[in-house]
Amino acid sequence: MKSVRFGLQRFCLAVFLVFLTSSLAFGASFNWRKYEGTTLRVLFSKSVFTKLVKKQVKGFEKLTGITVKAEYYPSAPGRRKLVMELGAKNKDLDLFAGMMKTAYQYDKAGWLEPLDKYVNNPELTHPDFDFADFVPRTNPVINGRLIGLSNSANPQLLMYRKDLFAKYGIKVPTNWAELEAAAKTLKANLPKGQFPWMVRMNKENTAPFATFLYTNGGSWLDANGQPSFNQPEAIEALEFYGKMAREYGPPGASGLGWKEVVGAMAQGKVAMTVEISIFANLMLENPKRSRVAGKMGYALVPPGKTGKYETMLPLNMYHISSFSQKKEAAWFLLHFLGMKKQQLPFKMFGLPLTRLSPWQHPMVKAKDKLPELSKLQVEAINNGRIGFEMPIARFTEARPILQRVIYTGYEGGNVQKAADAAVKEIERLIQ
């Protein structure tokens, strides 16, 4: 009896000691107040989520005692400002929003702080952060280094009018032939002023085209990093993308960007498009902003000859500036914004997150009005390919070159010749 009591006492003591040491260890290893009194300067992207970001930044300031001087800019002018600040090696800037397309340029310039050492450091990363919860393919890695922390990936989907599909007996297409057949049927039946198909064709055209390129087995660059979009798979994709816009889209497609495409879709003037799926959450399914709310159907973009649903993922992320003097405090804010609790409200508002657990949260599931769309978004993120621009440092110069080749396809010109000429121009940029 005595020995049993003694054993129980020893066991309780052991449990207590383990509890004490572990809590002490956690307490010693991570402390949100570690950089109290520090001031960070951050450049955020202005968007529909800005109000939410502001709220979370306030929460961070309260939790950590760190002051955040946040500036919010629309993405394009914000990028211009950012480039000027980073180019001037501004030590005053600590954290900024970015995209995968710009990351190649910024990384090559040495502007991005690698984050691996922060993620793996228990003194700097909260134990609940759970980095493994992010879809691995959405972790922005360049040359083996984690150069940012992603927060959302907006997968492209085929968005179609299910009422029109039902009316004309069209099945949801699963390959390019079926997609064209659907467009043909719609063209024969739709009244004047409505169009079967509409995609971006202005300087943003690389975004939807990338999905067609990837699913047909093509790529911007080959394994050696040389331009490869003049290969047969890419030429087929260029011709198909151009033909669909030319034959089934509205006239003057060369001026169409995402605003025009989504606007026309919301007005009920277009039957099908390939666009980033957040427009469905924010606009197309909002009865105040759309005439087609409730009439929309969604599917993974029909693949080309690979038969593989490999959607292009435009990745949004945050970076820490390599010139920052307060990198660790900046990481505190960065990983705070990426934590499950902070990410949840973004998911509630419809942002396609790269962190998986909020998608499964009971509150999100209960309030999700578009569960089928959410399911497709998760599937697309899990099978997507990051980026729609050529992954090279001088992508801004490459973009108009690629845009011209895509446009040649729309005009019905000699795509092979245009692609060959463009490859030579891009080779010069890579050199």
Place this chain on the structure above:
Amino acid sequence: METITLAQRILDYTDRQIRWLFSAPALLVMLGLFAYPMFRLIWTGFTNELLSSAGKIEFIGFDNYVRAFSEDPHFLRSIWITLSFAFGSTLGQLTVGLALALFLNRQFKGEATFRMLLMFPIIATPVAMSLVWSMLMNPMMGHLNYYLSFLGFPGSLWAADTSTVMPALIMIELWHWVPMTMLVLLAGLKSLPKEPFEAATVDGASRLQMFFKITLPLMQPYIFLLLLMRLVHGLKVFDKIFVISGGGPNRASETLNIMIYDQAFGATNFGYASALGSFLLLIILLISIGLFRFRQRSWSY
């Protein structure tokens, strides 16, 4: 003979040279704000400055200019687009502005109201106004095509097509600046002496003859001033094109200024962008000198 003392000489010298001291602040500001940026622009045009590069900035001579003329297929095209926009919009503004000024240079009921209404585009903010125009010109949802179809005319693709984007942009430029040219020309018309017209009427000259033989020659200084101002403005225009077409579609409205902006702030290629900027400066300088020479050679009253 009066002798000049050393003290007087010093005073005289100081008196003559003191102007430099007083004008020094203004000269320094001028040098800092105008001469230095211009020098930096020209100098950077001879370097390989790439903002997003960890490499050193090196002097590369005329390489950027060689690249523009021999390797960049868009450079010469953008010069052509720039010149066609500048000359097209300037000539349009002068023609329509003069017609309106002649129309308003007479007494009629509601003349003041009409003139005031015409002034509205001048006070419009270029960016806001451009956004409104881009919505109006939307080929699918814009009001312009709706009203055209209502009147039985076919719609246009406006800024959405390579063949119509430049006429559409010139049309907006005319809408924006014709009131200003009209105002200057109207002031000119009102200041013309009456005697030559009275003499021509006595001699039996027709209205057309009076316009070409008297009005136009007398208006030459005003027309010249506007020609110079509007042409230089047309060569430098950026905001409208940037907002409405962004240089597209398919780079069909990419003026030299848009190209410079993309190279500098998109590609961060400051060396090349500066070379293009220097070249634009040279074009503006040459056109201005040419116009002044023409003005000196042409006759006037």
